[in-house]
Amino acid sequence: MAKCLWTPSEERVQQTNMYRFMQVVNDKFKKKFNGYDALHEWSTDNLEDFWATMWDFAEIKASKPYDKVIDDPTKMPGAKWFEGSTLNFAENLLRYRDDKTALIFRGEDKVRRTLTYKELYDETSRVAASLKAAGIKPGDRVVGFVPNMPESIIAMLAATSLGAVWSSCSPDFGIKGVLDRFGQTKPRILFTADGYFFKGKVMDSMEKIAGIIQELPSIEKIVVIPYVSETPDISVLPNAVLMDDFKADAPQEIEFEQLPFDHPLYIMYSSGTTGLPKCMVQSAGGVLMHQIKELMLHTDLKKEDTIFYFTTCGWMMWNWLTTSLATGATLVLFDGNPFHPGPDALWHMAEEEKITVFGTSAGYIAALKAAGVKPGSNFNLSSIKALLSTGSPLSREDFEFIYDEVKSDLQLASISGGSDLNGCFALGNPMGPVYSGELQCRGLAMKVFAYDDDGKPIVGEQGELVCTAPFPSMPIYFWNDDDGSRYHSAYFETYPGIWAHGDFVEVTERGGVIMYGRSDATLNPGGVRIGTAEIYRRLEQMEELQDSVVVGQKWNNDVRVILFVTMPEGQTLTNELMGKIKKDIRQNASPRHVPAKIVQVPDIPYTLNMKKVELAVKKVIHGQAVKNKDSLKNPESLDFFENIKELQN
Template identity: 55%
Template sequence: MGKEPLWVPSGEVVEKANMTAFMRFVNEKYGRSFSSYRELYDWSVESISDFWAAVWDFCGIVASKPYEEVVDDPYRMPGAKWFQGARLNFAENLLRYRDDRVAIVFVGEQEQRRIITYRELYSLVGKISRALRELGVKAGDRVVGYMPNMIETVAFMLGATSIGAIWSSCAADMGPEAVYDRFGQVEPKVMITADGYFYKGKMFNTFANAVKLASRMPSLERVVVAKYSGADVDLSRLPNAVTFYEFVGKEDADPVFEQLPFDHPVYIMFSSGTTGKPKCMVQSAGGVLINHLKELKIHSDLRREDRIFYITTCSWMMWNWLVSSLGVGATVVLYDGNPLYPDPYAMWRMVDREGITIFGLSASYINALRKEGVSPGKECSLETLRQISQTGSALSADGFRYVYSDIKSDLHFNSISGGTDINGCFAIGSPIQPVYAGELQGPGLGMKVKAYDENGNPVWDREGELVCEAAAPSMPLYFWNDPEGKKYREAYFEYFPGKNVWRHGDYVIFHSDTGGITFLGRSDSVLKPSGVRIGTAEIYNQVENIPEIADSLAIGQQWEGDQRIILFVKMKEGYKLTDEVKAKIRKVLRENASPRHVPAKIIEVPDIPYTRNMKKVESAVTNIIHGRPVTNLEALVNPECLDYFKDHPELKS
C-alpha cells in the first residue's frame, strides 16, 4: 500500500505556480516537453549550464554586461567559475523596484511597528551608500552589523553591497566574545549596532557589549548606533561613534551601484566553530543572488503580491535568504523578539494582522507549539496564509501532520534544508508536488545530491550521508585567511577519498517511491538546537576557562523532535560537579556566548575521548547515545572511556 500524501496541490495551484511557468519557459527555450518536477529536476542536473542560464533569464538578473559562459567545469569542486564576464551589483538586483509598494514591515516584540516603501528604501540606501563612500569604504572592504532584526540592518547591508563592500552580521543577543571570534577575523572598517533589544518583555541594553567589541577591533573607523530600545547610551565611550541619523544625513542621494564580476564577494558567513574559531565562508554576489531567486521565486512560489516572514535573526542565513525576497518585489516582514511572547499565538495573530502569505519557521518552534497543545487554526483565521516554510532541523512525521491538523489543512508545507555554507538549500519543496509526512519534497533544481553509504556508493531507502556531486553557484568562493584552500577542501571534499563530492554532514534517506528526502540529523559535530548552528569550540572556549573544569565535550542529542545540547565535563582533581558549578557554567555561556549555547544537561564523566592526534571525538559519543555503531576505534587514544557514555540514565529524561 502506497503512502498517503498530507496535501496534494489543486489544478489551480499547479496552473498558477511559478514552477509551472518556469517549466514552460524551459520547454520553449530548449524545445523540451517536461510535465513533471522529476523530469525538470533530472534535466537540471544533467544540463547544468542550460539550467542556470534559464534561471538567469527567468528571474531577470539585472546586469550591465552579459556573461560569456555559464560555467567552465561544473565538476571542478572547489573552483568552478560561474558566469564569467558578467558585471552586476547585488544591491541593485534587490532594489530593482522603486515604487510605493511596502518593501519591509518591521514588528518589534513591544508592539513597535514601522514600514518602509521600495521608494523610501532606495532613498535610504542611497544615503548610507554615500556616507560609506565619504568614509572611504570601497569594494572588498568589510562592513558588519551587530544588530536586532530591523529595517536599518537590511538598509545598511544594501548600502554596503551597493559599493561592493562585503557584509557580515551577528544578532544583538550574541555575547561580545562570540561576535569577536567572527568579526575579529575579517577586520571590518564600519560596524552598525543598536542601543539594545527586547526579549520576553525585557529590555536589554547592549551598548556595553558593542563598546567592548569595538575596543578589540582596531580596523574600525566608524561605529554607527541605531535607536531601537530607547536605552541610554553615551557615545563618548565609543571612539568614532555616531548615531544612525547623523551618519546618513538629511540630503537625498541615489545609490551608485558598483558594477562588479559575478564572483565578487558579497557575504562572509560563519561556520559554527567546531574546531577553533568559526571559519569565515566568503560567498559571491552573483552566486547567492541567482540561488536565492531560484529558491524564492521558483521553489517557494514567491510573487510581488506576497508578504513573506521568517522567524530568524541576522545571525542566521535565513535572514540573508529572507531579505533576497526584495528582488522579487514582495513585502518582507521582519520580527525582533521572542516568537512565543506574550503567548504561543503571537506570531499567528501577526499573520492575520499583516496579511502574511508565506510564514517561515523552525522545527523547534513547531514542537514548542505542539507541547503547549496550541492550535493556531482554531484561534486565528489564517486566511491569507498559503505556505509554511520550515527549516533549521529535521521535523518528525508527526510534526508534518500537526501542521495540517492544527494550523491549516490546505497550504503548501515547504520543508527545506541546506546550510549556511551554501546560503541556500540542497533539498526543498515544490508547489506542484504532493507533501508526505516526514519528507522534504525533493532535491533542489540544479543540486546534484545523493545519499552515500560508508563506502561512497549511492543508496536509496536507507540512511546515508548527504553529498552533492556537482558544483552550484552559491558554494563558497573560499574561506577567509585560507590562502591555499586547505581548510575549505578539508571541510567538504576529503571525506570520501577518490570521490570529488561535497559531503554536507547530514544523515538522510532518499525515498525511491516518492522522490522525497527524510533528514535524520547531523552526521558531524555541529550542534543545531532549535535549528541554530553552534560550534562545539565556542562552548569549550568558555567552559574550560572555569577553574573547576579539566575538560569537556558537547554533543547534540535528538530529543522530542529537536536537538538538545548535552555537555559532558571532566572535573579537576578534588572537585565535583555541584549545582553551583552547573549554575556557573550556564551563566558563563549565557553571558559570553549566547542563551542558545547553554546546555540542556550537564553530566560529569571521568574522561573525554580523544584521537591520537589529540582531537576530541564528538562523533563517537553522538553515535553511542543514538544507538549507532562507532567506527575507527583504533584512531582513539582512550577508547575504553566510551563505555561511560552508554545508556547513561540522565540522557533518558
C-alpha cells in the first residue's frame, strides 16, 4: 500500500492559488467545491467554463478578446480554441518591467549573473529590433543551439515578440542530431554560444557549429553569444556576428506582433530514436494557457517565488520553466553538470538562492540517493516549498528519500506529460496529500484515463494513458505533414478520436496516477503486460549495481524478460548476485517480473535528455536497425547489445 508522506495544513491550503481559483469558480458558477476531486470533475465536464475562468484568473494579455472558447469540445484533433482573440506570447511573459530579479544564471564555471524584469525587457527589445531589421516576420523560424543561459530566453522572447517560431537544441547534441531537427524546419537565424562547461571542462562548440552550418543553407545569420571566451574567434563561421554587435544600440518599446491564438510558437521534437524526430508545432495561445495553468494552479507559483528546474534548452522543461516569467517569479537557470564539483552542487545553489520550487529529474534523485547525499542535513532548505520530478517514474523509495533526507514539509510533485503537449497529463496538487510512488492528480481540464485493451476506463489496474477531450496545447500540426497522417498515427490510431500517449499507467482509487513506463517498452511475458518501473524500483535499492535496462525478448512464441546491468568499476556480476536479484524481484514485484536472463554490459544507452532507451536496446537484440543513433548521448553503447551469446539459448 502506498504510504501517505505529506498532507498540507489547512492554512497552507487556503493560501494556494488553487484554493483561490476554486473560490472564484464557486462564486461564478454557484458551486460549493471544497476539494480537488470535485473541481477536477467539473473542469473536465465544463471545458469552456474552465478555460474562460482560467483566462481571466491568469489575466491573459490580449489585444482582441475571443469570440468563443472552443468550437467543438468533442473534436480531437482539430478543435479550435479562443477564436477571434489576438495576442502575443512574449508580451504575456514580459508584462512586468520592474526592478525585481527575473533571471539568476548559475554557470558551472562559477559564473553568477542576474537580470531584473526591466533589464530583461530592455535586452529583449534590442534583439527584437535587430531581428526585425534582418527581415524576420511572423512564421519565420529562429533557432537556438544554446546553453541554458539568459541570452537563450532573450533570443526566444525577441523572436516570438515578432511572431517568429522558436526551436532549440542543447549544445551537447551531435551535428547529425541538430540537422535532423533544424534541417526539417529551415530556420533563417541561428543563435549559439561559443561553447559551454561540463564537469569542469571547456567544451568548444565552434567546430560543431561550422559543421551544422555547412548543411543548413537556410541560415542567413549566426549570432554568437560569448560564454567560454570573452572574445571568441567567429571567422570560421560565415555570416556570423557577436551578440553585442548584433543587438540594437539602445532599448526601445517592443512592438509585440498581435496574432491569432493558434499562431505557431514552438517546434518541439520527439526523441527520434526510431527515425527522424517528429516536429510538433504548438500554438502561442495554447502553450501559454496550458503552462500558466500548471504553474499557477498545480505548482502554486507566485510572484514572490524563486523557481529552478534542472534542464537544458533541448528539453520541454526549459520552455515550461520560461513561462514562469508570466507570474513575475524569479527563475534560476543552471548550465552544467549537476554533480560538479560534487554531488551536492545544486543544493548549495538552492540554499544560496533561496529557491522555493526545485525541479529536477527522477534519474537525478536516484543518483543523489546512490551517492549518499543528505541535502536536508547539510544545507538550509527552509525556503523550499515544493520539489518537482519528471523524466521517468519516481520510485516509492525515492519519494521516501525526499521526505527523509531533503525536507519533511514540502509538496513532492512527480509530474508526467511530454514534449508533445509541452505540459503534463498528471502532476501536483498543492491542496492534497502526497502518497509514495503516486502522482497526486490528473491535470485540471485534462480528461485522462487508463484504458484496458478493450478501450474501457479502469481504476486500480494498469492500462494505456489516454486523454478523451481536447486541450489547448495539443500540436496544431506536425511540420511537413500536409495531410495530417503522421499526426494522426502518432496519437489517434489506437483509439479513434482519443489521444493515446504511449504511457503505461494506473489511476488509483483516490484519483492519483502511478507511472509504469512507456507502453511500447512494457513487457508481455505469458501475454500479461507488466511495466518496467516495478523492476527498476527493486534494482535501485541494490548498492551492488550501477545501472540497468530491462527489455522483452521474443522467445519460443512468447516474450521473456531480459535484464542488462552495469557494475561499479572493478566489479563483476556473479551467480550469487544474480540469485539475489531474482529473489528480490520475485518477492517484491511478482514471479512474472523475474528476468529470464541477467547480462552484464559496459554501458546503458540514454537519450540526450537522459532517458533510458529501452526500445533501441530491444531493436538491437532482435537484429533490427536503430535508425537515429544521433539522438543518443552515448550511441556507441548500443554496440554492446549486438549478438550477445547469453541470449541465444
